[in-house]
Amino acid sequence: MAIKYVPYFPETIDGQAILNNFTRTQRFLKYKDNDGVYNSIAKGMPLYEMESIEKVGENKDNNLVIRGECLSACAYLKEKDIKVDLVYIDPPFASGADYAKKVYIRRNPKVDEAIKKAETELNNDDLKAFEEKMYGDVWNKEAYLNWMYENLLAIKSVMSETASIYVHLDWHIGHYVKILMDEIFGEDNFRNEIVWCYTGVTPSPRAFQQKHDDIYRYSKSNEFLYNPQYVPYKGLHATNVVSHGSNKIADPEETKKLLERGKPVEDWWIDIYTVDRVRKEIADYATQKPEALLERIIKASSNEGMIVADFFGGSGVTATVAHKLKRKFITCDVGINSIQTMRDRLVANKAEFEILEVKDGVSLYRNPQQTMDKLKSLIQGLKNEDGLDKFWEGSIQDSKYGMMPVYIPNLLEGTGRILDTRLVNEIIHNALPDLPENVKKVIVFYIDIDDKKAVDEFIKEQNDTEIEIEFRDLKELLSEVVVDDDVDYEITNNEIVINHFSSDRVQQKIDEYNDKMQAQAIKKGTEYKPLTISGEGLELIEFISLDCTNAEGTWNSDSEIKVEKNNYVTINGEKTKSYWDGKISFNKKPLRMKIRNICGDETIIVIKEQI
Numbered sequence: 001m002a003i004k005y006v007p008y009f010p011e012t013i014d015g016q017a018i019l020n021n022f023t024r025t026q027r028f029l030k031y032k033d034n035d036g037v038y039n040s041i042a043k044g045m046p047l048y049e050m051e052s053i054e055k056v057g058e059n060k061d062n063n064l065v066i067r068g069e070c071l072s073a074c075a076y077l078k079e080k081d082i083k084v085d086l087v088y089i090d091p092p093f094a095s096g097a098d099y100a101k102k103v104y105i106r107r108n109p110k111v112d113e114a115i116k117k118a119e120t121e122l123n124n125d126d127l128k129a130f131e132e133k134m135y136g137d138v139w140n141k142e143a144y145l146n147w148m149y150e151n152l153l154a155i156k157s158v159m160s161e162t163a164s165i166y167v168h169l170d171w172h173i174g175h176y177v178k179i180l181m182d183e184i185f186g187e188d189n190f191r192n193e194i195v196w197c198y199t200g201v202t203p204s205p206r207a208f209q210q211k212h213d214d215i216y217r218y219s220k221s222n223e224f225l226y227n228p229q230y231v232p233y234k235g236l237h238a239t240n241v242v243s244h245g246s247n248k249i250a251d252p253e254e255t256k257k258l259l260e261r262g263k264p265v266e267d268w269w270i271d272i273y274t275v276d277r278v279r280k281e282i283a284d285y286a287t288q289k290p291e292a293l294l295e296r297i298i299k300a301s302s303n304e305g306m307i308v309a310d311f312f313g314g315s316g317v318t319a320t321v322a323h324k325l326k327r328k329f330i331t332c333d334v335g336i337n338s339i340q341t342m343r344d345r346l347v348a349n350k351a352e353f354e355i356l357e358v359k360d361g362v363s364l365y366r367n368p369q370q371t372m373d374k375l376k377s378l379i380q381g382l383k384n385e386d387g388l389d390k391f392w393e394g395s396i397q398d399s400k401y402g403m404m405p406v407y408i409p410n411l412l413e414g415t416g417r418i419l420d421t422r423l424v425n426e427i428i429h430n431a432l433p434d435l436p437e438n439v440k441k442v443i444v445f446y447i448d449i450d451d452k453k454a455v456d457e458f459i460k461e462q463n464d465t466e467i468e469i470e471f472r473d474l475k476e477l478l479s480e481v482v483v484d485d486d487v488d489y490e491i492t493n494n495e496i497v498i499n500h501f502s503s504d505r506v507q508q509k510i511d512e513y514n515d516k517m518q519a520q521a522i523k524k525g526t527e528y529k530p531l532t533i534s535g536e537g538l539e540l541i542e543f544i545s546l547d548c549t550n551a552e553g554t555w556n557s558d559s560e561i562k563v564e565k566n567n568y569v570t571i572n573g574e575k576t577k578s579y580w581d582g583k584i585s586f587n588k589k590p591l592r593m594k595i596r597n598i599c600g601d602e603t604i605i606v607i608k609e610q611i
């Protein structure tokens with residue numbers, strides 16, 4: 001008998017896994033009180049219309065770059081019966097950070113001298129760059145794991161029977177995802193936990209430096225491809241290996257063979273540097289991974305001609321390396337900056353591919369994060385309301401109805417944006433009863449309605465409150481505010497000269513940035529010199545492409561220039577050491593011109609002029 005019973009630590013900490021939350025039966029995890037994810041899995045992957053945006057080259061291998069969410073990309077592949085042989089994903093890590101893109105204002109070819117002078121007087125970066133948010137990686141664990149569960153199930157459904165998957169994460173959430181993967185792929189199909197170590201200093205005075213990522217490798221079945229990888233032996237290691245650590249004298253022939261072959265790569269990788277140390281690879285994409293990492297993975301788990309997929313493509317590293325190693329590729333990302341970075345990188349590497357866009361309504365703005373940030377300011381009259389539950393985004397005052405609470409779907413969470421009976425049920429039974437008594441009407445924004453008739457009937461039957469529910473389509477609101485950029489040009493028989501360019505969207509970002517920096521400077525008692533744009537505005541242009549083949553539909557880039565952030569111009573994918581001269585040339589009459597501003601918005605102009 002125990003002498004006495006010592007109390008456990010009495011209370012669980014917020015967010016801590018409670019044991020009875022997990023019941024482990026027959027290797028399955030059950031999540032208590034949350035069947036949302038099961039319902040949406042039972043419903044299936046959302047398949048949307050796809051629009052072919054651009055075709056680069058003949059694309060005989062059917063390489064794809066998909067702008068949209070992983071789930072919709074998988075739905076499309078499944079529908080088309082396309083199976084992939086290897087998957088690498090490096091999804092958001094739930095790192096709690098927001099990732100920003102540094103936007104570089106280019107040199108204006110019309111005021112070359114003035115810029116040159118200014119550059120010698122001011123620090124390059126201060127003069128020419130500002131930041132904008134690309135994607136947010138702030139999650140609560142449960143939402144992240146539910147989201148990841150759906151994504152992994154979708155990915156598994158498009159993997160061939162012999163395919164492998166590598167999921168790249170770190171200490172933030174990797175160990176939880178490992179458990180999900182055990183469930184989805186089966187513990188028996190777990191192959192490796194790879195630890196990728198790198199160097200650098202992070203400010204963590206109360207912890208060991210966190211300098212590794214975890215990559216979980218699973219196969220779809222027991223029949224999987226694995227090509228062992230080798231690195232050169234260093235020093236005496238080879239002889240040790242041959243003699244197996246015993247006192248046996250190593251056989252010189254065997255030693256020679258092993259030395260030539262190299263040492264089998266272990267599951268901890270210390271020989272692959274981060275991108276900031278392999279500078280020539282830098283694509284200016286936050287969280288970009290090095291090509292050497294993908295090279296090892298792709299060589300180990302695929303052969304030439306196989307399809308390599310990455311559903312969180314970022315800078316396009318997987319597709320680029322797959323192409324270099326003569327594999328086919330399918331890559332996807334939800335952000336327009338990622339798609340443009342991949343596109344330009346793949347063009348520079350002479351890859352052929354097609355860009356498809358998922359028409360799900362979320363890609364309306366540059367990325368869901370920016371759309372979310374923008375939404376509140378777009379809804380006229382919307383203001384914060386302290387007395388309301390956080391389910392509501394705020395409220396609008398109306399002369400007839402008084403205060404009307406407003407719901408906006410979370411575009412960052414896959415299932416949240418669909419208006420279905422599940423959401424209406426939550427509104428009617430949880431959200432409406434908690435509202436103050438004087439509320440007569442609420443406004444619910446949606447991106448997609450699952451079944452409008454079912455939703456209306458559900459409300460009729462179940463809403464026994466006096467509160468009216470008004471639905472509004474978010475897509476209409478967003479399409480109203482996306483204003484194209486303005487361009488003024490002249491056309492001759494072999495070139496287009498750009499005289500003037502203006503972009504309210506970029507100007508707004510610059511104004512916001514100037515205001516922020518100004519406020520910081522005042523606080524610090526320093527001086528801030530605001531970023532200004534010339535009258536011609538050509539420094540806001542990043543890329544121009546001419547389509548001389550199609551007057552509408554899929555884009556065909558017959559001539560293109562890209563003004564790199566160092567101001568050198570890349571012409572048709574070939575880097576040069578020249579500055580842009582404000583022109584683009586062509587061999588055949590252009591039918592359309594596409595201009596991408598430095599933030600990534602694209603404007604298409606139909607060319608009507610006779611040459």
Ligand SMILES: C[S@@+](CC[C@H](N)C(=O)[O-])C[C@H]1O[C@@H](n2cnc3c(N)ncnc32)[C@H](O)[C@@H]1O
Nearest residue numbers: 069070090287288289312314315317333334335
């Ligand atoms: C860590 S980054 C990938 C970086 C990439 N491996 C590289 O080396 O450049 C994660 C990417 O996932 C994208 N993303 C976030 N949610 C997504 C979703 N639901 N579907 C597809 N892509 C998504 C983000 O836009 C971001 O580019």
